[in-house]
Amino acid sequence: MKFIDREAEMRSLKDIEMLSKKKLFVIALYGLRRVGKTRLLLEFLKARGVYFFVNKNKTSADLLNEYQEILRQNKILGELEALDSWDRFFDVLMKRDMPPVVFDEFQNFGFVEPGIFGIMQKNIDLHEDKPGLILLSGSLIGLMKKLFKSSKEPLYGRIKKGIKLEPLSLGSCFELGRELKLAREDLIMVYCIFGGYPKYYVAMEDFGLQGKKAEEIMDSLLLVKDAPLEDEVNTILAQEFGGRSGIYYSILEAIANGNNTISTIASYLNTSPTSLTRQIKELRDHFELIEFEMPFRGKRGIYRIKHPLIQFWFSGIYKKYSDYVARKPEFIHNLKRNLNTVYGKAFERVATEFLTGKLGLTEAKRQWGKILNARKGENAYEIDLIGKSEKEVYAFELKWSDLGYNEALGILKELQTKAGYVPGLPEGMKFGMVARKIEGKQKLQSAGYAAYDLGDF
Numbered sequence: 001m002k003f004i005d006r007e008a009e010m011r012s013l014k015d016i017e018m019l020s021k022k023k024l025f026v027i028a029l030y031g032l033r034r035v036g037k038t039r040l041l042l043e044f045l046k047a048r049g050v051y052f053f054v055n056k057n058k059t060s061a062d063l064l065n066e067y068q069e070i071l072r073q074n075k076i077l078g079e080l081e082a083l084d085s086w087d088r089f090f091d092v093l094m095k096r097d098m099p100p101v102v103f104d105e106f107q108n109f110g111f112v113e114p115g116i117f118g119i120m121q122k123n124i125d126l127h128e129d130k131p132g133l134i135l136l137s138g139s140l141i142g143l144m145k146k147l148f149k150s151s152k153e154p155l156y157g158r159i160k161k162g163i164k165l166e167p168l169s170l171g172s173c174f175e176l177g178r179e180l181k182l183a184r185e186d187l188i189m190v191y192c193i194f195g196g197y198p199k200y201y202v203a204m205e206d207f208g209l210q211g212k213k214a215e216e217i218m219d220s221l222l223l224v225k226d227a228p229l230e231d232e233v234n235t236i237l238a239q240e241f242g243g244r245s246g247i248y249y250s251i252l253e254a255i256a257n258g259n260n261t262i263s264t265i266a267s268y269l270n271t272s273p274t275s276l277t278r279q280i281k282e283l284r285d286h287f288e289l290i291e292f293e294m295p296f297r298g299k300r301g302i303y304r305i306k307h308p309l310i311q312f313w314f315s316g317i318y319k320k321y322s323d324y325v326a327r328k329p330e331f332i333h334n335l336k337r338n339l340n341t342v343y344g345k346a347f348e349r350v351a352t353e354f355l356t357g358k359l360g361l362t363e364a365k366r367q368w369g370k371i372l373n374a375r376k377g378e379n380a381y382e383i384d385l386i387g388k389s390e391k392e393v394y395a396f397e398l399k400w401s402d403l404g405y406n407e408a409l410g411i412l413k414e415l416q417t418k419a420g421y422v423p424g425l426p427e428g429m430k431f432g433m434v435a436r437k438i439e440g441k442q443k444l445q446s447a448g449y450a451a452y453d454l455g456d457f
Contacts (some may be wrong), residue, residue, distance in 0.1 A: 001179060001202050003043050005172035006036070009165065013044050013135075016161065017100060020133035024094075026124060026158055028106075029137040030144040031165035032307065033236050034199035037137050040165065041102045049100040050074050056108035063112055064089060074099075086119050093134075094127040106136040107143040117147065121154040142240055142286045164288075167196030170353045174457070176201045181211040184454055185436070189214035192346035195308040203228055215336070223335070225327050233313040240287050247279050248287075249318070252305060255290060256314035260302035296365040296386040297422050308346055316342065344400035351398040351434040352385055354457055359394065359450075361387040367395075371421050381418045386425075393429040394450060395419045405440030408433060412449055 016025055031037055045051055052067055064083060071077035076096055083089045093101065103109075109116045136159075138144040148159045168176070173196055177187035180201065194200040200221070204210070207228065209217050221229045241248050254268040262280060266273040280303070283290045289310065294301040305311040316335050317324045323331035348366075356364050364387040371379045385396040397415050415431055432450025444451040 001176070001198075001205050003039060004175050004198075005168055006040050006043070009040055009163065010044060012163065013040075017133055020100075021131050024124065024128050024130055024132045024134070025160045026134045026136065028144060028148050028159045028162045029135060029165060030141055030162070031139070032141065032197075033139045033239075034197040034232075035165050035167055036198040037139070037165050038104055039198065041104065041135060041137055045100060045102060049102065050076070050098070051102045051104065054103055054105045054108040054112065056105070056111040058112060060086070060113040086113060086116055090119055090123045094123045094130065094132065098132055100133040100135065102135045102137060104137045105139060107138040107140050107147060110143070110147075118154040121158060124155075124158045140240055141288050142282075145286065168198060169196060170350060170457075171357065172196065173201070180204055180209070183213075184457060186212075186214040186217070188347070188350060188454060188457065189343055190217055191308075191350060192343050193218065193308055193312050197309075200229070200309075215339075218336075218339070223327075223332055229309075230324075233310055233317075236307075236310070240289075247276075248283060249314075251276060251279060251283060252289070252310065253314045253318050255303050255305055256311050256318075260304060261300075265303070294365065295369065296363070296367040296383075297424060298367075298369055308349075311346070312342055340400070347400040347436075348384055348398045351396075352387075354452070355385065355387060355394075355396060355434065358452070358456075359387065359392070360389045361394075362390065363388045367422055369421060381421050383415065383418050383422070386419075386422070393426050395425075395429060395431050396450070397433045399433065399435040401435055402437040403433075403435045403439065405438075405443060408435065408438050408440070408444060408451070412444070 013027075016027060019025060029037055029041070042051065050070060052070060055063060055066075058066070064086060067089060068077065068083045071083075071092065072079060076098065077083070077092060083092065138147075147153050147155055148162065150156060170191060173191050174184075174187060176198070177184075177190075180187075182190065190204075203221055204212075204217060207220055209220055212220075221227055237245060237249070237252075250269050251265060254265040257268070259265045259268040262273045262276060265280070266276055269276070280290070284292060284303070289306060290303050291306050292301045293304055305314070316338060320331055324335075352364050355361060364385055367383040367386045369381060371381055383395055384398040385394070387394045387396070395415055395418075397411050399411070403411070412431055412433060415433070419425055419429070419431070430448070430450055432452070434452045436454055438444065438451055438453045441451045441453060
């Protein structure tokens, strides 16, 4: 599969490479598994540079021997030279004229030879004025951040720049979808579950799913027995959390099932809110698996899971994991029957991303709140999106459904009523909707509404 849409990251790496011709630059690149770190680095190193993978299953001696051979192959180490220690390895690396160097899954040195972090610190300090570029890449976000941001760690303060690699955008995934010959609607459904993680699209290519419907792709990658991605979420989280996974899993399950404040999460888990404060903070700030979403107006935020596949797994699979492993027909049937609801919730994010690009939104958030003087049970409102561009303020409803003209118009009229509950919105704001399909879309647009469906994506 072709390399797509990492122009900004590639440009940043090339700019850093130019700077590294004058003095040593050590860069940390991190991001969740499957986000495309290795592919980006290999594309950057093409025809130049040295790549080292840190295999945590090797002994220290075996890994050193492997790296010694790589240095010989790249004419950096002579045939008769031998490296008898990691001190000697890094001494050679720093003192000789080296192209850019990558250590992939760098955090694994902690399993193989923890002393390497101190050895690197010493060598970076000794050779900081010598030209060179060292890129340290890792998938375990929490551990990578600990290595470089904790003042107790040897490499604290030795990184010139940290780069977090984000998932591909919706537009970039449309390029992948064209390569995979996916219909527009199927690509969006796939994006709702797998997001912008390139490896999942590579898996579609590997397993011959080009041109298939979204349901067949889901079946093949997640739902059939021995599906290639059946352990994907467990693997990601087990590596991040280590032996402390239990409470994190419980919190993620609570959030995935609609409990999105500390008090409702605690109630769902039958515990006190104060007992969860640290773990929720770690999930947000350390592991970066959840985020705290604030409304467009107001101070009461909510938590949500950032990774769409993790959200899907915890909302639909985790609670009945034994039924999933056994592939019980009733469980699989119910899971598939609920997919439209899953797409509906995920489509809000997808449509927000679409509108942000389409309308040049500088701010785009959901809105929720209470209706003053309304009866209990009828005193809450929610708007799927309020957004601001340089010139306009918009309110949108986002619906994963096919709408007729009258139904769409009714939703837009209700949206205008709800917008009246939000303090501080301008009188001349615009209203609109994004749906799977809208009959009479042009008629709504002629009436002044911003109406879009999948045909506009």
